[in-house]
Amino acid sequence: MEGSKPAYAAALVAFLVTAIVSHVRPTPYNNFVLLAQALLHGHAWIDWPGPYIDALNYGGRYYIIEGPLPALLILPLVAIVGTHANQTLLAAILAAVAIGAAWELGERFGLKRPANVWICAFLLAGTDLLWCATLGDVWFLAHVSVVCFTLLALVELAGKRRGWLVALFAACAFESRFSMLAAVPVYAYLLVAPPLRQPDPSTRRDASRRIMSFAGVLAGVGVLWLFYNLARWGTWNDIGYTTWYHQDQSGSPTGSPFRLEYLQFELWSFFVQTPVRLPDFPWLRPDFSGVALTWSSPALLLAFFARSPARWAIALWVAALLTAVPNFLYYVNGYAQFGMRHALDFEPFVVALMMLAVRDRFPRWGYVLIAYSCAVGLWGCWYWLTYVRT
Numbered sequence: 001m002e003g004s005k006p007a008y009a010a011a012l013v014a015f016l017v018t019a020i021v022s023h024v025r026p027t028p029y030n031n032f033v034l035l036a037q038a039l040l041h042g043h044a045w046i047d048w049p050g051p052y053i054d055a056l057n058y059g060g061r062y063y064i065i066e067g068p069l070p071a072l073l074i075l076p077l078v079a080i081v082g083t084h085a086n087q088t089l090l091a092a093i094l095a096a097v098a099i100g101a102a103w104e105l106g107e108r109f110g111l112k113r114p115a116n117v118w119i120c121a122f123l124l125a126g127t128d129l130l131w132c133a134t135l136g137d138v139w140f141l142a143h144v145s146v147v148c149f150t151l152l153a154l155v156e157l158a159g160k161r162r163g164w165l166v167a168l169f170a171a172c173a174f175e176s177r178f179s180m181l182a183a184v185p186v187y188a189y190l191l192v193a194p195p196l197r198q199p200d201p202s203t204r205r206d207a208s209r210r211i212m213s214f215a216g217v218l219a220g221v222g223v224l225w226l227f228y229n230l231a232r233w234g235t236w237n238d239i240g241y242t243t244w245y246h247q248d249q250s251g252s253p254t255g256s257p258f259r260l261e262y263l264q265f266e267l268w269s270f271f272v273q274t275p276v277r278l279p280d281f282p283w284l285r286p287d288f289s290g291v292a293l294t295w296s297s298p299a300l301l302l303a304f305f306a307r308s309p310a311r312w313a314i315a316l317w318v319a320a321l322l323t324a325v326p327n328f329l330y331y332v333n334g335y336a337q338f339g340m341r342h343a344l345d346f347e348p349f350v351v352a353l354m355m356l357a358v359r360d361r362f363p364r365w366g367y368v369l370i371a372y373s374c375a376v377g378l379w380g381c382w383y384w385l386t387y388v389r390t
Contacts, residue, residue, distance in 0.1 A: 002159075003100060003101075003104045003155075004103075004104060004107055006103060006107070006113070006116075007100045007101070007103040007104040007107070008100060010099050010100050010102075010103035010120055011096040011097060011099055011100030011103075012096065013099070014095055014096040014098070014099035014100070014120075014124055015092055015093065015095070015096035017124065017125075017130070018091075018092040018095050018096065018124075018130060018133045018134060019092055021130065021134050021378075021381050021385075022088055022091075022092065022133065022134035022135070022136070022385075024086060024088050024089050024092060025088060025136075026086045026087065026088055026136070027087050027088050027135060027136040027137045027138075028052065029052070029053065029054075029137040029138050029139075030083070030085075030087045030138070031046075031053055031054065031055065031064050031066065031138035032064070032066075032070040032071040032074055032087055032090075032138055032141060033071075033074060033078055033083055033085045033087050034046040034047065034048075034049075034053065034055075034064070034083065035064045035068060035071035036071040036072070036074050036075040036078040036085070037078050037082065037083055039068075039071065039072075039075060040075065040078060040079055043231075044063060044228065044231045044232045045061035045062060045063055045232075046062050046063065046064060048062035054138065056240055056243060056244050056247070057247075058232070058233065058243065059234075063232050063240065064138075065240030065241055065243075065244050066138060066139070066142055066176075066177075067142065067174070067175040067176045067177060067178060068175060068228065069145060069149075069172050069175035069176045070087075070090065070138075070141050070142060070145050070176060073090060073094075073145070074087060074090050077090075086136075087136045087137075087138075087141060088133075088134075088135070088136030089136075090136070090141065091132065091133040091134075091135075091136040091140065091141045091144050092133055092136075094133070094141075094144045094145050094147075094148040095124065095129055095130065095132075095133035095144050095147075095148070097148045097152070098123070098129065098144065098147045098148040098151050099120050099123065099124055101148065101151035101152045101154075101155050102119070102120050102123050102151050102351065103116055103120050104155050105151060105154055105155045105158060105352060105355065106119060106120070106355050108155065108158040108159060108196065109158065109196075109352075109355045109356060109359060110359050111355055111358070111359055114362075115355075115358050115359075115362050116355075118358075118362070118366075118367065118370050119351065119354055119355055119358070119370075121370065121374055122297075122299050122351070122354070122370045122373055122374060123147075123347075123351050125373075125374040125377040125378055126297055126299055126370055126373030126374045126376075126377050127297055127339070127343070127344060127347050127351075127373075127377065128143070128296075128337070128338060128339040128340065128341045128343065128344055128377070128380075129143075129144060129147055129344060130377055130378075130381060131337075131338045131339065131341075131377065131380050131381050131384065132144050132341060132344065134381050134384075134385070135384070135389060139334075139341070140341065142176045142177050143176075143177065143341055143342075143344040143345075144344075145172070145173070145176035145177075146173050146176045146177045146180055146344060146345060146348075147344055147347070147348050149169045149170075149172035149173040149176065150169070150173045150180065150183070150348040150349070151348050151352075152169045152172075153166050153169035153170050153173065153187060154348065154349075154352055156169065157187065157190045157191070157196075158196045161190075161191055161195065161210060162210070162213070163191055163209070163210035163211060163212070163213035163214030163215075163217075164213040164214065164216070164217045166187050166191060166214060167187075167213070167214045167215075167216075167217035167218050167221075168217055170183065170184055170187055170218070171217065171218065171221040175221070175225075177345060178238075178241075178326075179323050179326040179327060179345050180323055180345060182319075182322035182323050182325065182326065183319045183322060183323050183349075184218070185322075186315050186316075186318055186319040186322070187214070188211065188214060189315055190311075190312075190315055191207070191210045191211055191214055192207045192210070192211060193311050193315070194311065196309065196312065225238075241257055242256060242257060244257075245257035245331060250331065250332055251331055252331075257330060257331045258326060258329040258330055258331075259329060259331065260329060262328075262329055262330060262331050263328055263329060265333065266327065266328045266329070266330065266333055267328070268292075269289070269290060269292065269333035269334075269340060270292055270293055270328070270333075270340050270343065271292050271293065271294050272292050272294070273287060273289070273290060273291060273292040274287075274291065274292065274295060275287065275291055275295065282383065285383060285387070286338050286339075286380055286383060286384075288336055289333060289334070289335060289336075289337070290333060290334055290337045290338065290339055290340050290341070291338065291339050291340070291376075291380070292339075292340065293339065293340055293343055295376070296338075296339040296340070296373065296376050296377065296380070297339065297343070297347075297373045297376075297377075298369050298372065298373060299354070299366065299369035299370040299372070299373045300347070300350055300354070301369065302353075302354040302357045302358060302363075302366050302369070303350045303351075303353035303354045303357060304353075304357075305357035305358075305363075306353040306354070306356035306357040307356070307357075308356070309356075312352075312356065313353060313356055316349045316350075316352050316353050316356075317349075317353065319346075319349045320346040320349035320350050320353070321346075323345045323346045323349070324343075324345065324346040326345075327342040327343070327345055327346075330342070338380035338381070338383070338384055339377070339380060
């Protein structure tokens with residue numbers, strides 16, 4: 001997909017920042033490397049090295065329940081170096097592509113270059129994106145992959161609107177984290193709605209072709225997904241997360257992991273949970289179960305000032321809400337984390353709204369909140385690398 005030279009420069013800067021912060025240190029939680037190795041050997045079960053690797057014991061074998069896309073991305077490297085493949089390197093690359101895509105989206109939205117710098121800096125350091133890419137663990141790599149491919153989908157929707165390519169990016173996102181499937185109807189709408197920039201030379205037949213190619217790719221991915229489930233569970237549907245929930249001590253032996261009764265806990269996690277005060281240096285520490293967006297990423301407030309184009313603002317809010325719902329009903333909030341890592345499912349849409357909000361005027365308080373959010377994000381990376389993942 002085409003991109004401007006500044007977008008590539010932004011990606012390079014993001015990669016260097018992530019590499020410097022993380023030292024591209026391999027993660028011990030390399031579930032996707034193990035899955036890639038298994039796929040190379042023609043099966044879906046992994047050679048389980050021990051309980052530090054989250055894998056579902058099913059039928060006497062161990063399976064990775066997360067979406068397989070990151071494993072497919074790292075598969076060529078695993079084919080060369082085996083299980084020594086560095087999963088954190090993939091996380092750094094995907095974070096870089098995400099920032100490059102964000103820059104390109106800002107340009108297509110008409111952002112001035114200084115505004116684009118601030119928004120892209122917020123996405124990298126003011127959310128959990130840098131923290132996730134720095135650690136590279138299985139759960140965190142999935143989040144980075146979601147941000148990357150969701151932004152690539154939005155860039156295409158703000159440009160040529162090739163249906164097959166939007167579907168491919170959407171599939172990469174929901175095969176990283178399944179909650180992203182909820183955004184697919186919004187992508188379909190933006191493929192047939194009037195384009196971002198007028199006039200529109202396309203015809204109704206062009207819109208039909210876009211939708212047909214969009215649906216065709218998704219249908220193909222759906223068929224592959226059914227066979228992947230059959231290879232793992234012996235059934236067409238995916239029972240991985242539900243079975244994990246039934247076995248997890250934090251879950252329940254029956255029912256669904258998505259329940260209305262978990263909403264109150266999730267609302268507290270996302271909007272209330274504060275860092276823990278300490279009597280001496282470093283004075284504060286992030287709670288092991290995270291820090292609410294209220295304290296870690298308050299610059300997200302800028303999104304509420306997005307007004308035009310109205311169809312894009314409405315579509316982005318709908319996508320953000322649809323992808324947020326599964327996370328607000330889930331039985332855990334992300335567990336071991338710095339901020340609220342599950343927010344990365346819907347934050348690409350909110351960041352796009354932030355771009356629309358500051359196209360004409362960037363409020364001074366917006367700069368302050370972004371600077372604060374980035375400082376908190378860098379502090380979170382520093383704290384985890386110093387005191388948790390030493």
